[in-house]
Amino acid sequence: xxxxxxxxxxxxxxxxxVTLWLSLIVVTFGTLLGVIVGLCANVGxxxxxxxxxxxxxxxRGIPVLVVMLLGYYAxxxxxxxxxxxxxxxVAQVIYIGAFVxxxxxxxVLSVPAGQIAAAKxxxxxxxxxxxxxxxxxxxxxxxxxxxxxxxxxxxxxxxxSVVGAWELTYAAxxxxxxxxxxxxxxxxxxxxxxxxxxxxxxxxxxxxxxxLVAH
Amino acid sequence: xxxxxxxxxxxxxxxxxxxxxFTVTLRVGLVSMAxxxxxxxxxxxxxxxxxxxxxxxxxxxxxxxxxxxxxLQIYMIYFGLPLLGFFPSxxxxxxxxxxxxxxxxLVEILRGGIESISQRQWEAARAIGMRRLAAVxxxxxxxTFLRVLGPLGNQLxxxxxxxxxxxxxxxxxxxxxxxxxxxxxxxxxxxFAAIAVFYLVLTSVLGGALRIAERHTAARF
Amino acid sequence: MIEVKELKKxxxxxxxxxxxxxxxxxxxxxxxxxxxxxxxxxxxxCLNLLEDYEGxxxxxxxxxIGYRTNANGQRVACxxxxxxxxxxxxxxxxxxxxxxxxxxxxxxxxxxxLRVRGAARKEARTLALELLGKVGLADKADEYxxxxxxxxxxxxxxxxxxxxxxKVMLFDEVTSALDPELVGEVLRVIRQLAxxxxxMVIVTHEIPFARDVSDRVLFVDGGVIVEQGPPSxxxxxxxxxxxxxxxxxxxGDYLVA
Numbered sequence: 301x302x303x304x305x306x307x308x309x310x311x312x313x314x315x316x317x318v319t320l321w322l323s324l325i326v327v328t329f330g331t332l333l334g335v336i337v338g339l340c341a342n343v344g345x346x347x348x349x350x351x352x353x354x355x356x357x358x359x360r361g362i363p364v365l366v367v368m369l370l371g372y373y374a375x376x377x378x379x380x381x382x383x384x385x386x387x388x389x390v391a392q393v394i395y396i397g398a399f400v401x402x403x404x405x406x407x408v409l410s411v412p413a414g415q416i417a418a419a420k421x422x423x424x425x426x427x428x429x430x431x432x433x434x435x436x437x438x439x440x441x442x443x444x445x446x447x448x449x450x451x452x453x454x455x456x457x458x459x460x461s462v463v464g465a466w467e468l469t470y471a472a473x474x475x476x477x478x479x480x481x482x483x484x485x486x487x488x489x490x491x492x493x494x495x496x497x498x499x500x501x502x503x504x505x506x507x508x509x510x511x512l513v514a515h
Numbered sequence: 516x517x518x519x520x521x522x523x524x525x526x527x528x529x530x531x532x533x534x535x536x537f538t539v540t541l542r543v544g545l546v547s548m549a550x551x552x553x554x555x556x557x558x559x560x561x562x563x564x565x566x567x568x569x570x571x572x573x574x575x576x577x578x579x580x581x582x583x584x585x586x587l588q589i590y591m592i593y594f595g596l597p598l599l600g601f602f603p604s605x606x607x608x609x610x611x612x613x614x615x616x617x618x619x620x621l622v623e624i625l626r627g628g629i630e631s632i633s634q635r636q637w638e639a640a641r642a643i644g645m646r647r648l649a650a651v652x653x654x655x656x657x658x659t660f661l662r663v664l665g666p667l668g669n670q671l672x673x674x675x676x677x678x679x680x681x682x683x684x685x686x687x688x689x690x691x692x693x694x695x696x697x698x699x700x701x702x703x704x705x706x707f708a709a710i711a712v713f714y715l716v717l718t719s720v721l722g723g724a725l726r727i728a729e730r731h732t733a734a735r736f
Numbered sequence: 737m738i739e740v741k742e743l744k745k746x747x748x749x750x751x752x753x754x755x756x757x758x759x760x761x762x763x764x765x766x767x768x769x770x771x772x773x774x775x776x777x778x779x780x781x782c783l784n785l786l787e788d789y790e791g792x793x794x795x796x797x798x799x800x801i802g803y804r805t806n807a808n809g810q811r812v813a814c815x816x817x818x819x820x821x822x823x824x825x826x827x828x829x830x831x832x833x834x835x836x837x838x839x840x841x842x843x844x845x846x847x848x849x850l851r852v853r854g855a856a857r858k859e860a861r862t863l864a865l866e867l868l869g870k871v872g873l874a875d876k877a878d879e880y881x882x883x884x885x886x887x888x889x890x891x892x893x894x895x896x897x898x899x900x901x902x903k904v905m906l907f908d909e910v911t912s913a914l915d916p917e918l919v920g921e922v923l924r925v926i927r928q929l930a931x932x933x934x935x936m937v938i939v940t941h942e943i944p945f946a947r948d949v950s951d952r953v954l955f956v957d958g959g960v961i962v963e964q965g966p967p968s969x970x971x972x973x974x975x976x977x978x979x980x981x982x983x984x985x986x987x988g989d990y991l992v993a
Binding site: 357358360361362363364365366367369370373374451455456458459461462469472473476477480482483486487489490493494497498501 | 578579581582583584585586587588590591594595598676677678679680682683690693694697703704707708710711714715718719722
């Protein structure tokens, strides 16, 4: 019953590796970008805040697929020759960045004002307050949503198949179109995604519980 | 002709098609939303059931939906159902896929809402002679929805964005229109930029409506 | 009308009611006094089957409530549906009001007749407006609970229970959660109901009110009735030491534990 799946497993696992690489790169750079942008919004002036707000608003209002398509056609249109992975990778990084920026920005804002007041009344300077009081607490608040966001990012790597980049989902579709063993293959691939994502899911929930208690 | 004029003419020509795609997006979105909501309410009981035989499969389903990409589910329905002898349209496949995935998220949101409702509301409902179904229908469920309006609304907006995925199986919604039009013209970014604007308008309007609804109901709590 | 015989109730390992016996005649107002943890609220909650009871029996109008005896003579708990039917006859008002926050005051009062009795909307509305007028809140009909004071909310809660036209009304410390200046408006409504002949069982800390309104007072402590009788006897001249201690607090000795 699982013949087709088992026969094509090596091929699918190669796709899974690509998915993992993509996920790693997108999540790392996307989170990095988002943290920088988010913090800029917190410490920057009105102009910076306005720019960040616009960036977040636009990226969060359009489907990730459209962003990927924009990226895919943007490179050649601007005269660069880039492969599909780079194009959709950059697009995804920018997309994830917007969500992370918003998470970081609101995490910093949700540190109770009383904390800052207390730090000030101990004579701390702005930088010190940021470093020792605000950021540690903001980081705590931000971790669960960031983990959930990374989970979403991993699932979204499957969408690059629509744009033409080869990874696990693309491979799955190839095989199904060839063998018609839809349930076997897709359920098998779902299992692979599940194995990748579920631990992260559990981690996110565990963090949520742990970090809530501390607060 | 210069660039701006050229682009303007092109987009003007494309506009009817884009609008058509937009209406399809709206249709997919609305039907998916409705289906997902109905499913989530139906699943809420099993999710909260004390009976493990009912609750565990529901939890398993939710975990599965949470940890696998929507695209895969859409593909599975689209490629798989014909094997079983069903031949639903791409529209139906897409809608069912989106609804199945998002119902799982909505159940969790509703669960959070319902667990935050005090036991005392149940008592008050029972004290005037209400049976379980009436209490759920007139007292508990309305309050649940009102409490989780924010997260619920956000999830619905995500549904609207996810409609773009059904382009993968050929539904002629907004994103698909873009993909098809590319082949016929040299301008690609402009088309997708226009499409992006359509989506942005849609999600902004929905987001604004959500915020108004939230403010309105905050007055009651 | 109400007969309670040897009522026993436990929460897990803790036996809260250890054999409570009393009766309530039609039109009588019975006040239940007691320290916290004495089980007085539990008695009330057994009367409208919000709690099941393990021992003894409760009869309303002659019929045992909460249980049926099956063919083998064993006691079988009633279905929720039968309990719900009972609660249409026995109304309860809670310490924390428990109004439905998502509906207006009028909707709250209409909820019973409309959704339980199945009355027509117009009829339910008329009745609701009448009852709101009776508790002095006709002008607040379209307000949401959040905009009402505690005393106003509690009066709406009373109207809501009255809308079901119950035979008996149960009041569970209905003024304990109110600011002092709001207590009077609620007690006034309860007194009016008493004068109109409603059968009531009231758990309260308001001793002067109890003396004024009740036909009979029960003092519950440690899960049993320690003393019962007319207010003139029980409150003015208590026989048991425990009751004397309990009442001292209300006579100015606020340091009594």
